[in-house]
Amino acid sequence: MSLDNLLIMRHELLLTLAALLVLSAEIFTGPHGKKQIGIFSVILFALITAAGFLPVKYGTLFGGMYVASATTVLMKNIINIGALLVFVQSVSWLGKEENRERISEYFILLISTLAGMNFMISSGHFLMFYIGIELATIPVAALSAYDRYRNTSAEAGIKLILSSALSSGILIYGLSMIYGTTGTLYFAEIQKVFTGNNLQVLGFIFFFAGMAFKISIVPFHLWTADVYEGSPVNITSYLSVISKGSAVFIFMIILFTVFPVIMGSWQKTIYVTSVLTMTIGNLFAIRQQNIKRFLAFSSISQAGYILLGLIGGNQLGMASVIYYVLVYIFSNLGAFGVVAAISNASGKENISDYNGLYHTNPRLSLIMTLSLFSLAGIPPVAGFFGKFFLFTAAAQKGFYLLVLIAVLNTIISLYYYLLVVKAMFINKCDTPIGTFRSDSLTRIALLACVAGIFAMGFASVIFELIRNLSYGV
Numbered sequence: 001m002s003l004d005n006l007l008i009m010r011h012e013l014l015l016t017l018a019a020l021l022v023l024s025a026e027i028f029t030g031p032h033g034k035k036q037i038g039i040f041s042v043i044l045f046a047l048i049t050a051a052g053f054l055p056v057k058y059g060t061l062f063g064g065m066y067v068a069s070a071t072t073v074l075m076k077n078i079i080n081i082g083a084l085l086v087f088v089q090s091v092s093w094l095g096k097e098e099n100r101e102r103i104s105e106y107f108i109l110l111i112s113t114l115a116g117m118n119f120m121i122s123s124g125h126f127l128m129f130y131i132g133i134e135l136a137t138i139p140v141a142a143l144s145a146y147d148r149y150r151n152t153s154a155e156a157g158i159k160l161i162l163s164s165a166l167s168s169g170i171l172i173y174g175l176s177m178i179y180g181t182t183g184t185l186y187f188a189e190i191q192k193v194f195t196g197n198n199l200q201v202l203g204f205i206f207f208f209a210g211m212a213f214k215i216s217i218v219p220f221h222l223w224t225a226d227v228y229e230g231s232p233v234n235i236t237s238y239l240s241v242i243s244k245g246s247a248v249f250i251f252m253i254i255l256f257t258v259f260p261v262i263m264g265s266w267q268k269t270i271y272v273t274s275v276l277t278m279t280i281g282n283l284f285a286i287r288q289q290n291i292k293r294f295l296a297f298s299s300i301s302q303a304g305y306i307l308l309g310l311i312g313g314n315q316l317g318m319a320s321v322i323y324y325v326l327v328y329i330f331s332n333l334g335a336f337g338v339v340a341a342i343s344n345a346s347g348k349e350n351i352s353d354y355n356g357l358y359h360t361n362p363r364l365s366l367i368m369t370l371s372l373f374s375l376a377g378i379p380p381v382a383g384f385f386g387k388f389f390l391f392t393a394a395a396q397k398g399f400y401l402l403v404l405i406a407v408l409n410t411i412i413s414l415y416y417y418l419l420v421v422k423a424m425f426i427n428k429c430d431t432p433i434g435t436f437r438s439d440s441l442t443r444i445a446l447l448a449c450v451a452g453i454f455a456m457g458f459a460s461v462i463f464e465l466i467r468n469l470s471y472g473v
Helices: 003-028 035-051 070-094 100-121 126-144 151-182 187-193 198-215 224-230 233-258 260-286 291-312 315-346 362-376 382-396 400-425 440-458 460-469
Strands: 059-061 066-068
Touching: 003 035, 003 059, 003 066, 003 070, 003 100, 035 070, 035 100, 066 070, 070 100, 070 233, 070 315, 070 440, 100 126, 100 233, 126 151, 126 233, 151 187, 151 198, 151 224, 187 233, 198 233, 198 260, 224 233, 224 291, 233 260, 233 291, 233 315, 260 291, 260 400, 291 315, 291 382, 291 400, 315 362, 315 382, 315 440, 315 460, 362 382, 362 400, 362 440, 382 400, 382 440
Parallel strands: none
Antiparallel strands: 059 066
């Protein structure tokens, strides 16, 4: 294999090298230098993220099992941008006394799961896809149980690994049916011989159910709120954005490239699950008191909106989904960044604790409001345009009733997002969260999220660029 061919999988190679460098830093750093590993890891991953945008040729490796195209590289770069923000937001929390001895483990696990997501996105073969999805899942389960001093964190790790094992079993059972009827696991080969007979459709149903677990699509969402609440805040944000985004990307690729023959069938499935996911996610979010459970159900409802882009099965739908995931990264990480800052400073994670926050921490309150407005889809911030493109993609295919239901759900979501805004700006509290100043890296990450929310909203050229790059997979 030549160097040029090897560079086709540069994202995965750079992540592997980064994991080895962080491990080496752990070995050669003394007890008093552990805190510097966090800064080193952030700088290292920032360089990897920047390197992902350098031009390189596309192609296939390992007989077509690995595929690199303009679309897959774009998806990986979007995932890396979100992961970099999580890295930066995590440094302050990792600096606490109880976490200081395990900083390198945290970053090695994060880098490992990112490598799995990259392999998953570039898979052209279901074996590569399955290896990638498992490599992406197992380290995240360990990260969910990272906070060893809290039983809820251990519980979150156990629930995540058990639900992931179940979903993986369902998924691979469906793949076995597809393999048994087609005689191949290559995406391109399956498309040629896939006829849509009963056994193949049943295999697809199992595959869809397995992926629905990963994306938190109703009714396969029951693990989400408990795992999000029990996990450390930064891992919760990672699960809600990076893990979900990568699963959406490969799910979209497989739907469009492997199963176009049964598009009518999976469009009906997505139609029903989209309505259920949006509606149940929004209704359950209203009654939440814990801010992480609140954002968990918000994340479930966002998955329902994303399905509107998938149902179109065309280039506009693909571009809309990629664009919305990018917008969702900035919006959700902005909200979770504020939650993490408050949790690190005060340990408070209930919505009622945010009463009167504007009077003591006005900047954090404004960032949280902007992020929630973007998640709700209020113009002129980026979330509005993200939802607009998703709705357009669905309407273009004639799913007008589905778009109407999505608009009604958007109104419901605005109500519960405003409950948090009301707590911060209107509700009075005799003992509000005290004034505090976040560390420099947290402020940089929050500023990047705010800049992303505005830039993605006003720069329509970004959507056109994504649309051009997402022509084909």
